[in-house]
Amino acid sequence: MITLFELAGAEDARRFSPAVWRVRMALRHKGLAFEGRPWRFMEKEAIAPSGGATVPVIIDGGKWVRESFAIAEYLEDHYPDRPSLFGSPQGRALGRFMLAWVDRTLAFPVARLILTDIFACLAETDRDYFRQSREKRFGVALEQVCPDPDAELANIRTLLEPVRRLAAAQDFMGGAEPGFADYALYGTFMWARMTSGRLTLAEDDPLRAWLARVDALFDAEGPKALEAAGMSGR
Numbered sequence: 001m002i003t004l005f006e007l008a009g010a011e012d013a014r015r016f017s018p019a020v021w022r023v024r025m026a027l028r029h030k031g032l033a034f035e036g037r038p039w040r041f042m043e044k045e046a047i048a049p050s051g052g053a054t055v056p057v058i059i060d061g062g063k064w065v066r067e068s069f070a071i072a073e074y075l076e077d078h079y080p081d082r083p084s085l086f087g088s089p090q091g092r093a094l095g096r097f098m099l100a101w102v103d104r105t106l107a108f109p110v111a112r113l114i115l116t117d118i119f120a121c122l123a124e125t126d127r128d129y130f131r132q133s134r135e136k137r138f139g140v141a142l143e144q145v146c147p148d149p150d151a152e153l154a155n156i157r158t159l160l161e162p163v164r165r166l167a168a169a170q171d172f173m174g175g176a177e178p179g180f181a182d183y184a185l186y187g188t189f190m191w192a193r194m195t196s197g198r199l200t201l202a203e204d205d206p207l208r209a210w211l212a213r214v215d216a217l218f219d220a221e222g223p224k225a226l227e228a229a230g231m232s233g234r
């Protein structure tokens with residue numbers, strides 16, 4: 001059985017890391033049995049054997065693997081008889097591109113929008129670390145990171161245009177079937193929905209239908225987790 005370390009808030013059920021959600025969906029896509037182990041920022045020693053200080057981390061038969069894309073590639077290459085996460089070499093490239101775009105273009109604006117909501121969700125033991133590390137990263141107090149949430153949301157909706165066009169043209173990011181490129185983007189929505197109600201989409205946004213399609217996967221993995229964390233219906 002694979003172990004997946006999952007960043008959690010005050011409650012074990014509030015598993016909110018965007019990067020971990022990519023891997024949770026990838027494990028479900030592959031149909032692999034796994035145990036999600038709640039992990040918190042202050043528990044670095046628990047994941048030290050991975051060689052890093054961030055999650056996701058998996059242990060598979062004694063082997064530690066870290067970094068969401070490296071884990072996706074590990075799962076793809078070690079379980080080739082399971083449904084493919086990439087579908088083709090081009091699909092692997094699309095997954096890599098989507099992850100880079102999400103990390104480099106989308107993640108910071110979304111983080112700014114939901115940062116204080118994330119803080120409110122954290123275990124008491126994680127709060128000082130989170131405040132200090134994020135204030136260093138953003139250069140201002142948490143409460144000043146997003147002075148105009150409406151403008152930030154409008155900015156994010158504009159940034160989403162490339163993936164909106166994909167969602168309008170096809171069911172999933174890579175075409176007719178879901179794959180890692182979808183999970184790379186979906187992680188960001190799960191991050192926001194697990195912690196905050198602020199990342200909303202316009203009524204007529206084609207990304208809504210895409211989100212509903214990914215929500216429906218694997219026996220509604222995402223919505224069930226939102227419900228368990230008390231965040232459904234937001």
Ligand SMILES: N[C@@H](CCC(=O)N[C@@H](CS)C(=O)NCC(=O)O)C(=O)O
Pocket residue numbers: 007017018019020041053054055056066067068069133
């Ligand atoms: N590029 C990494 C990002 C991993 C990452 O930044 N994880 C965050 C949670 S989303 C983390 O563990 N942060 C620990 C910290 O900030 O101390 C991946 O895709 O796996």
